[in-house]
Amino acid sequence: MDTSSPAAFVNGALLRRYIGQKVRAVIQVIRSDVGSVIGKSTDDQQIVVKGSPQPPLTTYLEVIGIAETDNTIRAEVWTNFGDSFDVQNYNELCKLANGEFRHLFI
Amino acid sequence: MEVSLTAGAIGKIMNGEVTTEADMIPVLQVTDLKQIMAQQDPTRERFRMVLSDGTYLHQGMLGTDLNNLVKEGTLQPGSIVRLTRFVGDVIKGRRIVIVPQLEVLKQISDIIGHPVPGGKHNDQRGADSGIKFNTTEQQGSGIRQVNNIEPGRSNAAISPQVGGTGSSVPASTTPSTRAYSNPSSGNGVTRQDYARDPPTSYPHQPQPPPPMYANRGPVARNEAPPKIIPVNALSPYSGRWTIKARVTNKAALKQYSNPRGEGKVFNFDLLDADGGEIRVTCFNAVADQFYDQIVVGNLYLISRGSLRPAQKNFNHLRNDYEIMLDNASTIKQCYEEDAAIPRHQFHFRTIGDIESMENNCIVDVIGIVSSISPTVTITRKNGTATPKRSLQLKDMSGRSVEVTMWGDFCNAEGQRLQSLCDSGVFPVLAVKAGRISEFNGKTVSTIGSSQLFIDPDFVEAEKLKNWFEREGKSVPCISLSREFSGSGKVDVRKTISQIKDEKLGTSEKPDWITVSATILYLKFDNFCYTACPIMNGDRPCSKKVTDNGDGTWRCEKCDKSVDECDYRYILQLQIQDHTDLTCVTAFQEAGEEIMGISAKDLYYVKNEHKDEEKFEDIIRKVAFTKYNFKLKVKEETFSDEQRVKATVVKVDKLNYSADTRTMLGAMDKLRTRDANSLPINPEGSDYNADVVNTGIGSSGTRDPSSVQRRDFGLHAHQSGQSGNHYSGGGATTSCNVCGNSGHVSAKCPGATKPQEQGQYMGGSYRGTTGSYGGGLPRQHVGSY
Numbered sequence: 001m002d003t004s005s006p007a008a009f010v011n012g013a014l015l016r017r018y019i020g021q022k023v024r025a026v027i028q029v030i031r032s033d034v035g036s037v038i039g040k041s042t043d044d045q046q047i048v049v050k051g052s053p054q055p056p057l058t059t060y061l062e063v064i065g066i067a068e069t070d071n072t073i074r075a076e077v078w079t080n081f082g083d084s085f086d087v088q089n090y091n092e093l094c095k096l097a098n099g100e101f102r103h104l105f106i
Numbered sequence: 107m108e109v110s111l112t113a114g115a116i117g118k119i120m121n122g123e124v125t126t127e128a129d130m131i132p133v134l135q136v137t138d139l140k141q142i143m144a145q146q147d148p149t150r151e152r153f154r155m156v157l158s159d160g161t162y163l164h165q166g167m168l169g170t171d172l173n174n175l176v177k178e179g180t181l182q183p184g185s186i187v188r189l190t191r192f193v194g195d196v197i198k199g200r201r202i203v204i205v206p207q208l209e210v211l212k213q214i215s216d217i218i219g220h221p222v223p224g225g226k227h228n229d230q231r232g233a234d235s236g237i238k239f240n241t242t243e244q245q246g247s248g249i250r251q252v253n254n255i256e257p258g259r260s261n262a263a264i265s266p267q268v269g270g271t272g273s274s275v276p277a278s279t280t281p282s283t284r285a286y287s288n289p290s291s292g293n294g295v296t297r298q299d300y301a302r303d304p305p306t307s308y309p310h311q312p313q314p315p316p317p318m319y320a321n322r323g324p325v326a327r328n329e330a331p332p333k334i335i336p337v338n339a340l341s342p343y344s345g346r347w348t349i350k351a352r353v354t355n356k357a358a359l360k361q362y363s364n365p366r367g368e369g370k371v372f373n374f375d376l377l378d379a380d381g382g383e384i385r386v387t388c389f390n391a392v393a394d395q396f397y398d399q400i401v402v403g404n405l406y407l408i409s410r411g412s413l414r415p416a417q418k419n420f421n422h423l424r425n426d427y428e429i430m431l432d433n434a435s436t437i438k439q440c441y442e443e444d445a446a447i448p449r450h451q452f453h454f455r456t457i458g459d460i461e462s463m464e465n466n467c468i469v470d471v472i473g474i475v476s477s478i479s480p481t482v483t484i485t486r487k488n489g490t491a492t493p494k495r496s497l498q499l500k501d502m503s504g505r506s507v508e509v510t511m512w513g514d515f516c517n518a519e520g521q522r523l524q525s526l527c528d529s530g531v532f533p534v535l536a537v538k539a540g541r542i543s544e545f546n547g548k549t550v551s552t553i554g555s556s557q558l559f560i561d562p563d564f565v566e567a568e569k570l571k572n573w574f575e576r577e578g579k580s581v582p583c584i585s586l587s588r589e590f591s592g593s594g595k596v597d598v599r600k601t602i603s604q605i606k607d608e609k610l611g612t613s614e615k616p617d618w619i620t621v622s623a624t625i626l627y628l629k630f631d632n633f634c635y636t637a638c639p640i641m642n643g644d645r646p647c648s649k650k651v652t653d654n655g656d657g658t659w660r661c662e663k664c665d666k667s668v669d670e671c672d673y674r675y676i677l678q679l680q681i682q683d684h685t686d687l688t689c690v691t692a693f694q695e696a697g698e699e700i701m702g703i704s705a706k707d708l709y710y711v712k713n714e715h716k717d718e719e720k721f722e723d724i725i726r727k728v729a730f731t732k733y734n735f736k737l738k739v740k741e742e743t744f745s746d747e748q749r750v751k752a753t754v755v756k757v758d759k760l761n762y763s764a765d766t767r768t769m770l771g772a773m774d775k776l777r778t779r780d781a782n783s784l785p786i787n788p789e790g791s792d793y794n795a796d797v798v799n800t801g802i803g804s805s806g807t808r809d810p811s812s813v814q815r816r817d818f819g820l821h822a823h824q825s826g827q828s829g830n831h832y833s834g835g836g837a838t839t840s841c842n843v844c845g846n847s848g849h850v851s852a853k854c855p856g857a858t859k860p861q862e863q864g865q866y867m868g869g870s871y872r873g874t875t876g877s878y879g880g881g882l883p884r885q886h887v888g889s890y
Contacts, residue, residue: 086763092770100777 007064009105011094012045016070023073024064026081026090029057037061042091047071053078060085109186109211111135111218116162119203125194133211134159135218136185139168139176157203160219166192169206179213186212337382340413340427348409350440351376352447354383355555356402359393374400375423375555376408379446385421385428386411392431403449405440422468422539422555424453450557452538454566458503461586465544468553472536472566473499474574476506476583478527481516495520499535499550500583502573508549508587509537511558519558526560532574533560534567548586577778580771599768603685605739611750616740618755621683622765624732625700628725629678630712633697634705637672640664648674648694673706679754681735690737692754699757701728732760 007024008014015023027039027047037049039061048071049063058080065075097105115132118124124132138156153168153176168176175181191207334350355375362369373387386408388396400406413427421428431437452470460469478497485491495516500506511520519535526533538557540550552558561567570578584598600619604610610617638647638661651659651671659671675697679690698704703711703724712721736756741748 086766089763089766089770096773 009094009097010041010067011043011091012041012047012071013043014094014098015041015047015067015073017098018067019069021067022064023067024062025073025094026060026062026085026087028060028085028087032057042087042094045071047073049073049075051075051078059083060087109133109215111158111160111186113159113161116157116159116164116221119164119194120162120201122194122201127189127191131188131190132159133186133188135215135221136166136181136183136187137163137217137221138183139181141176155205158218158221161221163221163223164203165200166203166205169204171206172208175210180210181208182214184214184217185210186215186218334407336380337376337378337384337425338380339382340384340429342413342427344413346410348407349376349378349384350405350407350444350447351378351382351384352405352449353400353402354450355557356400357554359397370394372397373428374402376406377448377451379444381448381451382425383423383451384425385416385423386431387428388431392433392435396431396437399437399439405442405444405447407436407438407440409436411435450538450559452536452564452566454536456503457499457501457505457507457586460507460542460548460550461505463542463548465542467542468539469542469550470536470538471499471501471507471509471540471550472534472562472564472570473501473506474532474570474578475523475527475535476500476532478520478523480524481520493517496549497523497535498585498587499537500578501570502578504581504583506583506585506587508547508585509535509540510543510549510551512552515552515556515558519560522560532579534562534570535560536562536564536567577775580775599772601685602681602683602688605688605750605752606686611739611741611752616738618736618738620734620736621681622732622734622760622768623681623683625679625729626682626687627680628728630725633677634673634675634709637674638664639668639670639672640666646672648672673704673709675701675705677701681733688752690735690752690754692757696754696757700733700754734758734760734765 007022008018010018010023010025012025015025025041025047027037027041027049030038030040030046032038032053032055035050035052037051037053037057039047039049041047049061049065050068050072051063051065051074053061053075057078060081060083062077062079062081063073063075064077064079065073068074111134112130112132115124115130115134118130119132124130134157136155137158140154142152142154143150150170151173152170153173155166155168157164157166168181172181181187188209188211189203189205189207190209192203192205194201194203196202333346334348335344337349337351340347340349353374354377357373359370359372362371369390370393371387371389372393373385375383375385377383408429408431411429411431414430416423416426416428452472454470454472455463457471457473460471463469476498479495481493481495483491484494492513493516495511497509497511497520498506499509523533523535536559537550537552538559539553539555541553541556543549543551582598598617598619600608600610600621602621602623605619610619636651636653636659638649638651638659640647640661642664647661647664649661649663651661651668654660654667658667658669660667674694675692677692677697677700679692679700680687681690682688692700694705701708701724708721708724711717711724734757735754736758737752738755739750739752741750743749
């Protein structure tokens with residue numbers, strides 16, 4: 001498993017490209033379960049983030065971890081991103097960073 | 107074997123798009139072959155052929171190496187060939203395809219389709235009979251290409267018709283007459299092109315179409331008594347003349363009264379096949395006689411009448427004369443349609459051009475209606491009420507202008523435009539003969555002879571629509587009309603380098619722009635001035651007051667002294683974005699917004715309490731924050747030096763979310779432009795740099811000058827260093843004081859002038875920054 005590469009910016013749709021690799025995503029928390037957080041990706045897809053973050057959680061969270069399936073991330077790093085966040089811009093960033101301007105990103 | 111011809115190949119060869127096999131290897135059909143003798147060397151035989159792509163025909167010359175193909179019968183009329191080597195060349199003004207190598211795909215085949223000579227339509231017979239060459243070599247002598255088609259036979263057959271009216275014959279449905287009408291209607295098409303859009307049509311038709319009366323055989327003259335001359339050839343010295351022209355506009359019959367009595371007058375405008383236009387005026391009985399006969403859009407033969415100088419006040423047509431009809435004049439309607447005479451003639455100018463045009467100029471303009479306002483009633487000076495309606499028109503020049511409709515236009519065209527706009531579409535509007543007025547900036551108003559065309563069927567309209575769909579919708583437009591820019595607030599986002607590159611502020615009026623930039627540096631020793639607090643109307647005088655030395659302050663303007671003065675900001679800032687840095691001045695309100703403390707309080711912190719620590723703290727908070735600055739950029743003169751000065755009108759703390767959206771929009775625009783494979787212009791590379799600034803990375807394609815710019819951008823935190831780097835670095839030695847190239851700032855004549863306000867702006871204080879060297883942000887404060 002390649003974990004040496006830095007985390008790629010992903011939204012829900014892009015997650016499947018990076019299965020087994022390190023990703024970062026901003027999610028809107030829907031609910032917290034034991035050992036996982038159910039959230040919504042910036043492109044409105046439901047994502048399960050495994051792991052146990054330190055509460056309290058803000059509305060938006062950035063998670064960095066390994067993409068396990070096309071809708072699961074095993075998170076290593078949890079960062080509170082506050083309660084107001086421009087989801088749309090982030091989603092555009094994800095698209096650009098994985099599309100036309102991919103060469104600009106590590 | 108089924109072979110298909112390369113569709114459109116002839117068209118591409120004709121217009122020069124395809125000149126060799128490197129551009130395209132077309133499959134074409136040979137419709138005719140003809141042996142010719144070279145004039146200079148009769149022993150060398152060559153074959154000329156007619157090539158067809160199924161739609162059009164084109165002349166080709168077979169390379170001599172291939173003569174045996176013809177002789178052995180491999181290549182014959184009807185053969186389908188692939189041009190594996192060929193050159194499209196212009197010989198004696200005509201385009202000919204020379205084919206040194208070809209591959210015969212099919213020896214004989216029926217003629218495919220109904221090809222017609224290149225660029226011409228509706229010759230059905232060309233296909234049936236093939237085209238016979240005119241072997242008398244008269245092509246080179248200035249006779250049009252169409253004349254080459256069966257001239258020997260058609261001369262006799264068609265001349266009565268051509269000569270009779272000096273114009274085309276109406277297209278008839280029977281094949282035979284169609285063939286006859288081909289030459290003249292072919293001319294018609296060309297001529298129309300010529301009138302509408304000369305630059306693009308020239309390549310198709312290298313020889314300009316001769317005037318109507320040229321090339322008529324003697325037969326024509328015999329049976330056609332009136333000699334039709336072009337409108338542009340009319341002069342007071344023309345004797346007996348007849349013109350054939352279309353009525354493009356007709357004014358109402360007007361009653362007038364002047365010292366010499368009463369009368370009535372009406373006029374109409376004519377346009378002929380050569381694009382000549384002229385106004386015709388009729389008075390009194392003559393007016394009555396012709397008024398009903400004249401219908402806009404119809405063709406007329408008009409003869410006799412006197413020519414007099416055009417009254418340019420009322421007559422904006424491009425003709426120095428106008429025709430006055432009298433009792434002897436005749437007007438005869440032509441019932442045969444002549445496509446050669448356009449229905450309208452426009453001389454479109456872009457809205458951008460209007461900006462520099464004089465008041466009262468008459469202009470034709472076409473654009474997209476972006477908004478329209480309801481009709482209002484205006485009372486004229488003479489007490490009569492008239493409806494008025496205004497709309498915003500924008501075009502590819504990135505400008506928009508207010509078009510004001512008066513009178514009947516409001517209800518007719520205005521209502522239609524209104525309902526189109528209401529239904530969410532953006533119609534194209536062509537204004538023929540609008541008058542430029544300088545009411546509220548520049549506006550275009552309708553006049554009596556104006557004509558409005560909604561979603562017209564022109565190339566220009568099509569282009570505009572496409573542009574609007576592609577990018578025009580989202581491109582911000584600068585309005586030439588003040589009212590709109592005031593309320594609509596088109597926020598023109600620029601980069602700092604654009605101030606210099608686009609020479610902002612150097613025109614008559616100041617430029618208002620918004621830049622997103624970081625405050626790099628503030629000048630502290632004179633951040634405010636002592637101002638006169640005496641109220642003058644509803645606002646304080648605010649002029650500078652001088653210390654009398656006894657604790658009172660004197661204002662020269664008010665001629666009074668006050669015990670306590672006001673303190674107002676006059677903040678000199680250095681701001682930087684990813685493209686460049688510049689100096690700006692922020693006055694009271696903007697200054698307060700930036701500093702977050704009133705000038706008076708700050709003054710007290712520094713000079714009364716001498717709390718250096720707190721002062722530095724305030725300053726440090728301000729430095730390196732990003733704002734959206736609304737700037738007024740204007741060139742001003744200080745002691746004979748022209749300087750572009752930027753004043754902060756308004757500051758807003760950066761809204762990162764909104765700013766990101768703006769950047770995404772800009773990138774989107776850039777990408778669509780790249781997709782259209784247009785060259786990246788300086789603006790484009792600025793957008794690239796935009797990307798860089800967000801920390802995403804570098805795209806690596808940049809011209810040297812902007813690399814240099816970017817370099818110091820990276821050293822943003824050390825402004826001293828950046829100053830040095832900027833003035834000394836790179837191949838382009840330009841002065842960072844005055845912006846001129848050719849000397850560096852140390853030698854800049856502008857930098858040695860006494861330090862007054864404008865001087866700072868120019869950047870002599872950039873020199874100061876350089877002197878204390880690249881340091882930590884804290885040193886910005888410490889050095890003072």
